[in-house]
Amino acid sequence: MVTIRKEERNGNTYYYLEHSFRIKGRTIKREKYLGKHVPKDIDRIKSLFLHDIYAERWYSQFELIRKEFTRQQKAMPAEGLKKYLESFMIKFTYDTQKIEGSTLNFRDTRNILVHGITPPNRSISDVKEVEQHRKVFYEMLETKKDISLPLIMEWHYELFKDTETEIAGKVRKHQVAISGSKFEPPSPVEVDSLLYEFIRWYNRSKLKTNPVELACLVHLRFVTIHPFTDGNGRMSRLLMNFVLQRSGYPMLNIEYRNRSSYYTALERSQVKTNDGPFVQWFFRRYLETNKSYLRVSK
Numbered sequence: 001m002v003t004i005r006k007e008e009r010n011g012n013t014y015y016y017l018e019h020s021f022r023i024k025g026r027t028i029k030r031e032k033y034l035g036k037h038v039p040k041d042i043d044r045i046k047s048l049f050l051h052d053i054y055a056e057r058w059y060s061q062f063e064l065i066r067k068e069f070t071r072q073q074k075a076m077p078a079e080g081l082k083k084y085l086e087s088f089m090i091k092f093t094y095d096t097q098k099i100e101g102s103t104l105n106f107r108d109t110r111n112i113l114v115h116g117i118t119p120p121n122r123s124i125s126d127v128k129e130v131e132q133h134r135k136v137f138y139e140m141l142e143t144k145k146d147i148s149l150p151l152i153m154e155w156h157y158e159l160f161k162d163t164e165t166e167i168a169g170k171v172r173k174h175q176v177a178i179s180g181s182k183f184e185p186p187s188p189v190e191v192d193s194l195l196y197e198f199i200r201w202y203n204r205s206k207l208k209t210n211p212v213e214l215a216c217l218v219h220l221r222f223v224t225i226h227p228f229t230d231g232n233g234r235m236s237r238l239l240m241n242f243v244l245q246r247s248g249y250p251m252l253n254i255e256y257r258n259r260s261s262y263y264t265a266l267e268r269s270q271v272k273t274n275d276g277p278f279v280q281w282f283f284r285r286y287l288e289t290n291k292s293y294l295r296v297s298k
Contacts, residue, residue, distance in 0.1 A: 002046045002276070004038060005031070012036060017049050050276065054213065058283050061294060062212045062249070068293040069250045085141070090114070091253050093133045096237050098256040100230075102126045125163045132159050133234070140242050147202055147218070147239060149195060155238060159231055167229040171195070176226060181263070183270040185226035194225045211247035215240045216282040217275060224270050250290050258285070 005016045015034040020027055032049050039045055073081065094102075094109040103123050104112070111117040112130050119127075136158050145151050157169025173188050186194055198221055205214060223236035241251040254262055265281035268274075287294070 002050060004034070004042075017046065019050065019053055054210070054279070054283070058212075058287075059210050061287060062210065065287075065290045065293045066247075066249050068296050069290070070248055072293075086114075088251060088253065089134060089137050092237075092241070092251070093130055093137065095253055095256045096234050097126070097130055097133060099254070099259050099262075100233055102129070104130060128162045129159065132162060136238060140238055141245060146206075147199070147242065149199055152195075152235065152239075156228060156231055156235055159234060164230060167231075170229075171227050172229045174229075176229065178226070181267050181270075183224075183267055185224070191225060191227050195227055198222060198225060206243075211243060211249055212283070212286055213279065214247075215243035215249075215252070216279055218243050219282075220266070220269055220275060220278050223266065250293070252286055252289060254285070 002017055002019045005018050007014045007016065013036060015036070015038050017032040017034060018029065019031075020029045022028070030049075030053055032045075034042075034045070076084065090110050090113055091106075093113065094104070094106050097104065097109070104119070104126050108119040108122060109130055111119060112127055113134055136155050139155070139158070143151070153169045160168035171191055175187060176185055178185065201221070202218065205217070209217070219236045219240040222239055223232050226232045228235070237254060244251050261281060265278045269276065269278035
């Protein structure tokens with residue numbers, strides 16, 4: 001977290017930005033001199049300060065991952081690429097649904113998606129949502145469109161048209177709460193304007209923000225708006241992977257077993273209105289997930 005440090009010297013007051021992080025057990029400290037007064041645009045300066053730190057610490061590794069991933073994808077025969085995407089789709093579908101309370105285990109999910117076998121004594125709603133998530137996932141890979149409100153509504157409608165017809169593709173008109181979280185989503189009267197601002201922000205940011213950071217922020221900002229009665233997490237993770245795959249980076253599966261740290265990082269960023277906690281959690285998870293590409297590239 002970026003903090004402001006005040007220092008008194010010879011009767012004068014000086015202000016600094018500070019940020020500390022750990023690499024391989026060592027604490028690294030960065031600071032930026034602000035002057036004798038805290039600037040009025042301190043939020044913008046904090047953002048630029050963090051951007052420089054992220055660039056130093058993370059971006060070069062993300063680029064190595066992208067290059068090695070691209071090399072391996074190009075060397076893969078068509079059938080191998082098909083199997084790779086199918087394998088990711090199954091894991092991603094299982095975990096993203098399980099995070100949201102699905103009763104299906106991994107074997108159930110795989111049997112539905114690969115063999116068309118519906119497991120006994122399972123929720124029909126869960127089965128249909130798994131099937132629809134597969135459909136939207138492949139649409140996400142193949143679409144030539146960019147993120148927009150119509151595309152978001154279309155994907156949400158496809159996810160829920162067979163299970164929650166009253167909310168499918170519709171922005172919520174009521175207040176919602178997130179079970180177990182201290183964060184309270186925006187009121188329904190704010191949602192439309194926040195969605196329009198989200199799209200404006202995305203269009204401004206997509207050409208100047210590192211794609212891994214952009215994917216992270218797309219996830220965080222969308223799920224914080226919480227525009228739907230249900231499906232906000234699933235949509236945010238689809239949008240996240242849309243950004244990654246469109247930019248040539250490996251997609252990310254946020255696993256159900258890691259949900260505790262995921263929830264904690266999200267909540268900290270949402271409650272504090274500070275991207276930092278979730279961005280740092282996301283970056284660490286992305287590097288850990290893709291460390292095999294780094295080993296090869298070195």
